[in-house]
Amino acid sequence: MAFFILRRTGVMILTALCLTFVVFFLTNLAPNLEKLAKTQGNARMSDAEVASWLDRNGYGGPLVVRYGEWLGVVPGWVRLDEPSGQWRGRCLADGQSPDQAPRRCGLLQGDLGYSTVSNDEVANIIGGRLALTGVLMFWAFAVMVPAALVIGILAGMREGSRTDRALSTFSIGTTATPEYVSGVLFIVLLASSQVGISPLLVNWGWLDGGTLFLGSARSAMDDVTFWNFTLPVITIAFYGIGYIARMTRAAMAEVMTAQYIRTARLKGVSFRNIVLKHALRNALIAPFTVIMLQIPWLLTGVVIVETLFNYNGFGWTLVQAASNNDIELLLACSVVAVFVVLLTQLISDIGYVFLNPRIRIS
């Protein structure tokens, strides 16, 4: 078990290095840097001026060295500015000389760099945004997982029954509805003062003015309420429900045909007890893996939903960083995303082994 975890961790670190290098490479291509130089310096710079600007600001070295600097394994660049006589460098604050500052500053030292668009340390920006997304993810999971498990278990315990067919159709329906479709439908149905349910409710006097839910989650960043946060949460949860439910259903249906369930039936255990005490425990191993692997998949959903509902969390930041050519912020976002993906993979692998006695004991 220890060797297994060690090997998985090793592969994970290797994957993380490869992925961050790819992202670093793609964000530091010549056209990106040229655009950066022109936005930071002067829009009408000549090619020679761009090259010298890049050189002065530490973008001149070979890509691998710059990746090392960013990672924090290679000492950061320093250079003496000719006209002013001041030291400039990756790790230097204004007016510092190289012996006053740390030699290396990168990801490993906890320095994520500087966002050129928002003029702030990346670490300051990304912390708050991640917290916001954490709240959204928490509620989405709190809705999605129980709903999906209940649907899957109800459908799987009597395979082929009418309940099974109805619930399976529902799950297929939700997997066919990506977030940008369900979000639009929910907003039109529940959050529009012109169409959908809200005007009807106002007409009947069940709702005084306004709409049933709010179609923008901007106010939820300060204060989460049922009114402003329901739509983003159910939009994320809706797409995921179907997939988890189908996996749960398949696992449940398989367990229900097992020998020990038949034994339990023959000795006269009630159906309720068979499902709750005998089948459920074994049927929940597979969905656990699926739920863990769902987290990276939800990342795309989070980006869509935060854009659609104007919620300035992590996904929104990623979109902004990518479209504004904010290189260091985008790199930090990708590190977080890659880290989340790999960590959930590791947990699901270990958890699967841990939960399944057949693998654990051998």
Next chain:
Amino acid sequence: MDTLTWAGALGTILNPVLVAGVLVFVAGFVANLAMSLVGMRPGEWVVQADHALKLRRRPVDYALLTMKYATLLCVLAGLGYIVGGLVWMGDPQRAGILGSMAARLLPVWIALLAMFALSILFKRRLGLYGKLFDSPVGMIGLGLVMFWVFCAVFADGIAPHGPIDVISQMRNAKPGSALPAPGDGQFAWYLLGGDNLGRCVFSRMIYGAFEVLKIAPLATLFAFMVGITLGLPAGYYGGRLDTGLTFLANLVLAFPVILLFYLLVTPEIVAAGIPNYLSMVMFLFPILFAAILFNSRYRTQPLRRNLIVGVCVIGGGVAYLSLISNPSDLRLPMLFRLWPEALDLFDVPGNLLIVFVSVVFVNAPTVFRIVRGLVLDIKTRDYVAAAQTRGEGPWYIMLWEILPNARGPLIVDFCLRIGYTSILLGTLGFFGLGVSPESPDWGSTINEGRRLLTIHPHPALPPALALMSLVLGLNLLADGLREESLKD
């Protein structure tokens, strides 16, 4: 000209019928749910004294029957709108919006009817496809998918206006609005209203089907070619090759999709030529696949082999070089402008190529993993051992012994993956990374419509529902296929 109503002249009869159907259905559903929660069970078959079977109905059964007939009523009402539209074909005022749409969709109805009639007639001779017509779920799925396929094929005949024809007075016009000054022979209404620039929402939805179905199936096919060409040897040989390829596949899979898209589709990356390099690698696989496929089959007949493989390599090669190179685009790196202009059969617009390649790139690793898993399972079978004993080459065994026996799960996954690819394309459009800003594809249209969603919902809803129904159809089709292929 007046604004059209939704149901036209038939509304007075059909609307109450439809409403009644829906209400009865809801009532039946609630009753059914309540009764099953209380613990009442549906009736059972009872053997009578004369050995005849009789269903002893209980209240639950009556609730279910009510729901069934209510559904039937709704379907009939829906058919009524379509038939009404076809009867009053030249008279949109009487046919209403629904009827007029049904009339515009006439070629689709004819094609669907012909396809279903022919398929059901010859279903015993059509293999797995024919068996699909034994499963209602599969038939519904196929119907939905083919509806959009025929919409895409006949888009020019169905859409009353062009996808980017702008009539500025029709900005955000409500569904059924009449044009201010219709020209001669011009359809005088915007059936589903106008969008924020004054374009016809209905026409854009129909052309959007073409945009989506132009890319999604082909991109999925390419992803399958890549995945199969790499997955077969990885599973068959195992060892270092397998470890390396699996690591690469996991690398791509660990990349958050949305980040990958943002990195691949932004203008700076495009200017650096990265998508062209990617397409250079990706599009090599289909030629490689075809060449190996026929080479391994006709290895013992050199003349035939040379002919077929030669045609594959030369034909595929010219198509490949025309596809990846674009001599007239001066922004591209030199490598992609070497191919002479005279031999450049077609130019794919830069953006389309990028979208295509990114989608293939995202899908290929998953296909690789599926193929690899299937090969690992199948290679232990006896017929593989028999082929090995016969002295067949490894590629013959992989492509002509293992692959045909893995086709069931692969076909099912192909259907599911087209749906997933459509969703991905929609995601790209939703973030404005799609083919072009004016493109009528569904993702871009939803993106444009969402800004004024709470005030003018009508531009965003049709493409959203269209995308949903297409993907739903593909998922149902995959489900039907899976069910039928398991019956063997």
